Amino acid sequence: MSVTVEELNEIFAIPPVNELPPEILGELQSICRLHSISPKELSYKWESYSIKMGSEQTRLDLSTARAFKKDLQEIVEREARSKSHVRSADRRGACATPRNAAKGGDAFGMLDTITPIQRSTGGSNKRKAPFETPSVPKFSKADGMSSPSDGRSLATHTDQSGIQSVSFVERQNPGQIIETLNGHLVIHEPPIAPHSDSRVKLTANTDLKKFRYRPMAMHLSEASEVLDDRIDEFQALIQTHHSLDDSAFGNAAAQGTNQIIAVGRIASDSSEGKLNAASMVLEMSRRTGAGLRVPLKVDSLSYEFFPGQIVALRGINASGDYFSVDEVLDVPLLSLAASQQSTIDSFNERLGVTEDEDHSIPSKALNLIIASGPYTADDNIAFKPLNALCKKAEETCADMLILIGPFLDTEHPLLASGDFDLPDDPSIEPDRATLVDAFRLLIAKPLQALAQAIPSITIVCIPSTRDIMNKHVSWPQDNLPGKKLGLPKQAKMVSNPVTVSINEIVVAISAQDILYELRREELVVGNKNGRENNLLARLPRHVIQQRHFFPLYPPVDRTLLPKTGTEEGVAVGLPMDVSYLKLGEWLEARPDMLIQPSALPQFAKVVENVLVVNPGPLSKRKGAGTFAQMTVYPRKLTAQERGEGKLVAHRLFERARVDVARI
Numbered sequence: 001m002s003v004t005v006e007e008l009n010e011i012f013a014i015p016p017v018n019e020l021p022p023e024i025l026g027e028l029q030s031i032c033r034l035h036s037i038s039p040k041e042l043s044y045k046w047e048s049y050s051i052k053m054g055s056e057q058t059r060l061d062l063s064t065a066r067a068f069k070k071d072l073q074e075i076v077e078r079e080a081r082s083k084s085h086v087r088s089a090d091r092r093g094a095c096a097t098p099r100n101a102a103k104g105g106d107a108f109g110m111l112d113t114i115t116p117i118q119r120s121t122g123g124s125n126k127r128k129a130p131f132e133t134p135s136v137p138k139f140s141k142a143d144g145m146s147s148p149s150d151g152r153s154l155a156t157h158t159d160q161s162g163i164q165s166v167s168f169v170e171r172q173n174p175g176q177i178i179e180t181l182n183g184h185l186v187i188h189e190p191p192i193a194p195h196s197d198s199r200v201k202l203t204a205n206t207d208l209k210k211f212r213y214r215p216m217a218m219h220l221s222e223a224s225e226v227l228d229d230r231i232d233e234f235q236a237l238i239q240t241h242h243s244l245d246d247s248a249f250g251n252a253a254a255q256g257t258n259q260i261i262a263v264g265r266i267a268s269d270s271s272e273g274k275l276n277a278a279s280m281v282l283e284m285s286r287r288t289g290a291g292l293r294v295p296l297k298v299d300s301l302s303y304e305f306f307p308g309q310i311v312a313l314r315g316i317n318a319s320g321d322y323f324s325v326d327e328v329l330d331v332p333l334l335s336l337a338a339s340q341q342s343t344i345d346s347f348n349e350r351l352g353v354t355e356d357e358d359h360s361i362p363s364k365a366l367n368l369i370i371a372s373g374p375y376t377a378d379d380n381i382a383f384k385p386l387n388a389l390c391k392k393a394e395e396t397c398a399d400m401l402i403l404i405g406p407f408l409d410t411e412h413p414l415l416a417s418g419d420f421d422l423p424d425d426p427s428i429e430p431d432r433a434t435l436v437d438a439f440r441l442l443i444a445k446p447l448q449a450l451a452q453a454i455p456s457i458t459i460v461c462i463p464s465t466r467d468i469m470n471k472h473v474s475w476p477q478d479n480l481p482g483k484k485l486g487l488p489k490q491a492k493m494v495s496n497p498v499t500v501s502i503n504e505i506v507v508a509i510s511a512q513d514i515l516y517e518l519r520r521e522e523l524v525v526g527n528k529n530g531r532e533n534n535l536l537a538r539l540p541r542h543v544i545q546q547r548h549f550f551p552l553y554p555p556v557d558r559t560l561l562p563k564t565g566t567e568e569g570v571a572v573g574l575p576m577d578v579s580y581l582k583l584g585e586w587l588e589a590r591p592d593m594l595i596q597p598s599a600l601p602q603f604a605k606v607v608e609n610v611l612v613v614n615p616g617p618l619s620k621r622k623g624a625g626t627f628a629q630m631t632v633y634p635r636k637l638t639a640q641e642r643g644e645g646k647l648v649a650h651r652l653f654e655r656a657r658v659d660v661a662r663i
Contacts, residue, residue: 005029007039012046012060015533020060027065031072044520045072051562051599052621168377168384171624177661178626181604181611185657188631189362190397195456199350199366200399202458202492203501205588208479211495213580215474223578227265227553230581231285234310234331235263241332252282252313253294255320262323265553266309267293275307275523282313282323295322302526303328304538306518308553310546331545334590336609337506338647341637347503348634359636368502368630369393371618371663372404372511372597373464375443378413378565378621381420383442385619385663389627390450392663396629398457400502401450404511404597405464407443407480408435410572411564415468439469440486451488459491462498464511466572474577475512475550476584497549497584499591504635505652508591510549510584512574515539515598515614517556536603540594540612549584550574562599565621592652602626604658611653615660624663631657 008028009019020028032042046060049068166172235249238261250260264284268275281293294317298305305311312329345355353364375386393401414420422428428437447459463470463480472478475496482493494500497510518539543551558573593611602616615628633655641648 011039011043021062023062024060024065027062027069031069034069035072035076047519047599048562050601166623168382168388168619168624171662173662174388174624175661175663177659179602179604179660181606181658182654182656185631185633185655186360186362187629187657187659188365188367188396190367190395191363194397194454195399198399198456198458200458201347201350201501201503202400202460204494205499205501205506206495206497206583208495208498210580210583211472211476211478213478213577215472215575215577218577218579226578226581228285228287228291231264231310232287234312235288237332238263238312238329242329249288251289251292252284252315252317252323253289253292255317257316257318259314259316259326261312261314261329262289263310263312264289266305266311267307269293269295275305275521277523277525280305280523282311297322297324298525300526301325301328303524304542305523305525306521306542306552308551309542310551333545333608334547334586334588336649337589337592338649339504341642341645341648344504344635344637344648350503351634353634355637359634362631364634366400366503366630366632367396367398368400368402368632369396369398369627370402370404370595370613370615370630371627372615373406373466374409374412374617374619374621375407376412377619377623381412381414381438381442383446385624386443387446388663389618390446392627393457394450394453397454400458400460402460402462402509402595404462404509404595405470405480405496406466406468406511407461407463408439408468409464410466410468411566413565413567416566435468436484444486444488447491448486448488451490455490457490459488460500460509461487461491461493462509462511463493463496465496465575474575474580476577476580477511495583499586504650505593505632506589506591506650507593507595508549508586509595511597512550513596513598514543514550514552515596515600516561517552517574518542519600520556520560521552536600536614537605537607539600540596540605540607540610543594543596544590544608544610547586548581549586550576550581553578592650593656602628602660604628604660606653609651609653611656611658613658613660618663626660626662629659629661631659 005025008025012024012028013020028039028042031037032039037045046068049071238244239246239249244261248261250256250258250262252260252262252264262282262284264282266275267281267283268279269281270279273279277298280296280298282296283293284291296313310331312331313323313325314327314329315323315325317323348354348359351364351366353359353361369389369392371389375389376383377385389401392398408415410416422430422433422438422441425437425441428441451457451459461480461482463472463477465473465475465477467480469485470477470480477496479493479495482491487493494509496512497508499506499508501507515536519535522539522542543549553576555574555576558571561571561573563569564571590608590610593613595613595615597617598614599617600614602614604611604613606612613628613630616626618625618627632652635648635650635655637648
C-alpha cells in the first residue's frame with residue numbers, strides 16, 4: 001500500500017507545524033505497510049491509543065510513535081494466538097472419539113462446562129477445581145475507599161489489556177495548566193471568606209418538563225415527520241437569508257436542464273462503512289422532493305460533509321442519474337444572545353460592581369469550575385478525582401460547579417460487574433445496599449461537604465446516557481432524580497442537553513460526545529483553500545451552523561466507538577429517540593458558551609463568537625484527567641451602548657479567561 005507523506009502530514013501534523021519530522025513519518029509509514037491500513041485508519045487507531053494511554057502520552061513524538069507501533073503489534077499477536085487456540089480446539093473436537101458413549105454418558109463432553117463434576121476411571125466424583133477468584137478485584141470492607149486489596153495496591157499496575165494504571169496519589173503535575181484562553185486576563189482571586197449570598201442566578205432556558213416523555217415508544221411516522229420538518233425549516237431560513245423566490249428551489253432527483261437549489265439531508269447509500277464521495281446522497285423531504293434520495297457529484301467543491309447535515313446545494317441534474325453540485329449555500333447563523341442594559345446592570349450589582357467602578361478587579365469576577373465524567377478510574381470506585389475537584393472548588397470559593405455525567409458509569413468495569421464493596425456506613429446494611437446508596441456515599445457525600453463549606457455555591461448536574469442512576473435511557477434525556485440521591489439543596493438537576501442562563505450568560509451544555517462522532521464521520525472534499533484546518537475549531541462550527549446539539553444522523557455504531565474496560569468492551573453509544581430530536585435544537589439565539597465534553601483533546605476556543613470548552617474527562621480509564629476553570633469579568637457597557645439604548649451582546653469570549661488544568 002502506497003502511503004504518501006502529504007496524507008500523513010495532513011492528518012497528523014498539528015498547526016502551526018505543517019510537516020512531521022522524518023523519523024516519525026518513517027514510523028507511521030512502517031505501521032501502514034505492516035498492517036496494510038490507510039492513513040485515515042491509522043488516525044483512528046492513534047485516537048483510540050491516545051484515549052487508552054491518557055493525556056501524558058497523547059503528544060506524537062518518536063518515542064510515542066514507537067510505543068504505538070509496539071502496541072498495535074501486540075494486539076495483532078494476541079488476536080492471532082486467540083484464533084489459533086480456537087482453531088486447534090475445533091480440530092480436536094471434530095476428530096475426538098466419543099467418551100462414555102457406551103455408558104450412556106456425555107459422549108463429547110458437552111456438559112463439562114455446565115456440570116462441576118469430573119468423571120474419573122476410579123468411579124469417584126471430584127470437584128474439577130475450586131471457584132476462581134473474580135478477574136475484577138473487590139475492595140476491602142475495612143477501607144472501602146482504598147486501593148484494591150488483592151495485591152494490586154501499588155502505585156502502578158498493569159491490567160489484562162496491557163495498560164499501565166497510575167495511582168491517583170502518584171499522578172504527575174497535579175494542578176498544571178495545559179491550555180489557557182485569554183491569558184491576558186488575571187485569574188480569579190478567592191475572597192478571604194466565602195460569600196454570604198449566591199452571586200449566581202441560574203435560569204433554565206429549556207422547558208425541562210418536555211424531557212419527561214416516555215422512552216422506547218418511538219413511532220416511525222412521528223420520526224419521519226421530525227426529520228422532514230427539519231429540512232423544510234432550513235429551506236425557509238435559507239430562502240429568507242438569501243432573498244430567493246420559491247421558483248429557485250426544486251427536486252434534485254428530477255431530471256432538468258435548469259439550475260436549481262435543493263435543500264436536504266446528507267446521507268450514505270450504504271448502511272455500512274464511512275461516508276465517502278461515491279456513496280454520498282441527498283435525502284429530500286416529502287414536500288420538496290417526495291422523500292427521494294439522489295447521488296451527489298461534488299468534484300468541484302471544497303467543503304466538509306457528514307451524515308445528517310442539512311445543506312442547500314445549487315446545481316443541476318441533466319442526466320437524471322445524479323445531481324451535480326456547483327455551490328453550497330451558507331446556512332444563516334442564529335443571532336447572538338443579548339440582554340437589556342438594566343439586566344446587565346442588575347447582575348453587575350450582584351457581583352458588587354457599579355457602573356462607575358472598575359470592572360477588571362479579579363476578586364469581583366465570577367469563578368466557574370467545569371468537569372465531566374467519568375469521575376474515577378477503572379480499577380477503583382474511590383472517586384478521588386471528584387473529591388479533589390470539590391477540594392479545589394472549596395479552596396477557590398467557586399461560585400458555580402458544573403458537573404456533567406456519567407456519575408455512576410455503566411462502562412465502569414466494577415460497576416458493570418457488580419463486584420465491589422461500598423465504604424462502611426452505619427445507615428446502610430451491606431446486604432441490602434442499592435445503587436442509590438452507592439450514589440449517596442460516592443457522589444453526594446463530597447458534594448454535601450462542599451455545600452457546607454461554601455453555602456453560596458451553585459452546583460449544576462447534567463446526566464449522561466451512560467448513567468446507571470437515570471432510568472430515562474434515551475437522548476434527549478430527562479434529569480436525574482435529585483431528591484432520593486441525597487444531594488444538597490445547592491445542587492440543581494437539569495436535562496441532557498440543556499441551555500441555561502448564568503446571570504446574563506447563555507450556556508449550552510450536552511453530555512453526548514458529538515465532536516468525536518463528527519470526527520469519525522466527517523468527509524472532507526476538495527483542497528485546503530478556504531477551509532478551516534484546525535479540527536478542534538471546525539467540528540464545533542458544524543454544531544453551531546446546524547443549530548443542534550447532535551446534528552449527526554444516524555449516530556455512530558457503538559461497536560466503532562472507543563473500547564470500554566468492561567468484559568464486553570463495547571460502548572453504550574447513543575440511544576436516540578428521533579421523535580424528540582427537536583428538544584436538541586437551538587431555537588432563539590446562539591449561546592455565549594458551549595460546553596461539550598469529548599474524548600478528543602481538551603480545549604477552549606472561540607468559534608463564531610461562541611466560547612467552546614471541552615474540559616476533558618476528570619478521570620481517564622487508567623489515570624487522572626482534566627477540568628476547566630473560568631474567570632468571568634462583569635460586562636462593562638460603553639457610553640455609546642448606553643446612548644443607543646438597545647439590547648447589548650454579552651461578548652463573553654472577550655471577558656472570560658479559561659484554564660484547562662490537570663486535576
